[in-house]
Amino acid sequence: MNRIQSTFQNLLERKKTALIPYIMCGYPSPQITVQLMHTLVKAGANVIELGIPFSDPMADGPVIQKAGEVALSFGVGMSEVLACVKAFRQSDEETPVVLMGYANPIESFDHHHGAWSFIDHAHQAGVDGVLVVDYPPEECSEFAKRLKEKDMDLIFLLAPTSTPERMQLVSQVASGYVYYVSLKGITGAAHLDTQAVERMLPQIRQHVHIPVGVGFGIRDKESAKAVSKVADAVVIGTKLIELMHAGTDTEKLQRISTFIGDIREALDAY
Numbered sequence: 372m373n374r375i376q377s378t379f380q381n382l383l384e385r386k387k388t389a390l391i392p393y394i395m396c397g398y399p400s401p402q403i404t405v406q407l408m409h410t411l412v413k414a415g416a417n418v419i420e421l422g423i424p425f426s427d428p429m430a431d432g433p434v435i436q437k438a439g440e441v442a443l444s445f446g447v448g449m450s451e452v453l454a455c456v457k458a459f460r461q462s463d464e465e466t467p468v469v470l471m472g473y474a475n476p477i478e479s480f481d482h483h484h485g486a487w488s489f490i491d492h493a494h495q496a497g498v499d500g501v502l503v504v505d506y507p508p509e510e511c512s513e514f515a516k517r518l519k520e521k522d523m524d525l526i527f528l529l530a531p532t533s534t535p536e537r538m539q540l541v542s543q544v545a546s547g548y549v550y551y552v553s554l555k556g557i558t559g560a561a562h563l564d565t566q567a568v569e570r571m572l573p574q575i576r577q578h579v580h581i582p583v584g585v586g587f588g589i590r591d592k593e594s595a596k597a598v599s600k601v602a603d604a605v606v607i608g609t610k611l612i613e614l615m616h617a618g619t620d621t622e623k624l625q626r627i628s629t630f631i632g633d634i635r636e637a638l639d640a641y
Contacts, residue, residue, distance in 0.1 A: 373522045374467040374499045375547040378417055379582045379603065388599040388638045389548075390415055391584055392631060393471065393608030395422035395435060396452045397442030399615045399623065405458045407615075407624065412466050414628045415635025420502070420606065423452050423472030430504050430528075430552075434609045449480040449489070453496040460497035469500040469526060469547075477503065490517050500524035500547045508540040515544040528552050529575060531567065538578035548582040548604060551575060553589070565597040572601045592637035599638050607634065 372380070382389050392411050396404050408419055422435065424442035431439065456468050470493065480489045493501065500523055506514065508527060515525040524547025529538060531552070541549060553568050568585055575583055585598045586606030595605045614626045 373524065373547075374465065375418065375469070375524050378467055379548065382417065383603075388602065389417040389582070389584065389604035390595075390631070390635055390638060391418045391420055391469075391586075391604050391606045392416050392611055393420040393422060393435075393586070393606060394611055395424065395438040395442055396455055397424055397445050397447030398422075398438040398612065399441065400620075401442070401445050401447055401451060401455075403620050403623070404455045406620075407627065408455070408459045408466075408468075409463065410624050410628050411631055412463060414631035416466070416631060418467045418469060418499075418604070420469045420471045420608070421452065421456065422608075423449060423470055423476050425473045425476055427475075428473060428504075432609060434612050438612045449476045453492055453498070456493075456498055457496040464497075467499040468497065469502055469524075470498055471502040472504070474503055474505050477501075487517055490514075490521055490523070494521040494523060498523060500526050502526040502528070502550060504528065508537075508544050512544055515546070519546065524548075526550060529579075531571060533575075535574070535578060538575055542579045545579065545581060548584050549575070549579050550606060551583055551585045551602070552587045553585050553598070565594065568598055569601050592634050595634050596637045596640070605634070605638065 394407055411419055424439040424447050426443060428436055428439060477489045518525050525544060526547050527541045527545045527549050529549055529551045572583055582603035584604030584606050585602040589595050589598060589605055589607050590610045598605050611627060614630055615623045
């Protein structure tokens, strides 16, 4: 049982919902990323999704896209992302870390370092899972197999438009958890329909028998608590990026700590 599986098992036994914050590696600066990861854990995060900066993201809204551009301007690429995970692991051996991004940086890394080298380096750094937005399930069975050999999970997105056939395909290669995109659109949209989420999750669970996290559009403790009634995990990203736009590093970390602490309290109150 790897870190992701044991984390969800522990939460299930305690009847708690996982809190999964997303941050962009290298934003607001490369120097703060590892400290930010530790801050999230201390505030109540159970899994961390660490964004891989990419110049042409297809699912990211303007807030996360801008964060990626800032990170790229600092020279943050895959090697720097893996270095942050490795540094985080020096004092945290328990919290799962999932890398979230696109195929291009992974394939570029392999091109420069050798076939399948990303998986080897990610494993050595302490990565637990990978979510590649533009890897369709029918085309990455070998990638999933090689990840599993290193005890890492391949996580997939599902959407309101996902058909039962697509869910079945995902179930054949997904592990760890699946990430349900709760709305049609990009990250950061504010029109979350919690009733639609409640209707969709039982359909997903007919095909997918691992935990289901819900994200896109969750911006406060009210929406997080509503989603937690039906989901195994709540994923929050855009709001966290917004909280890091201004102020000193200390102020940014304090805002993040307070926000995640409030979300954790709301989830635990259910």
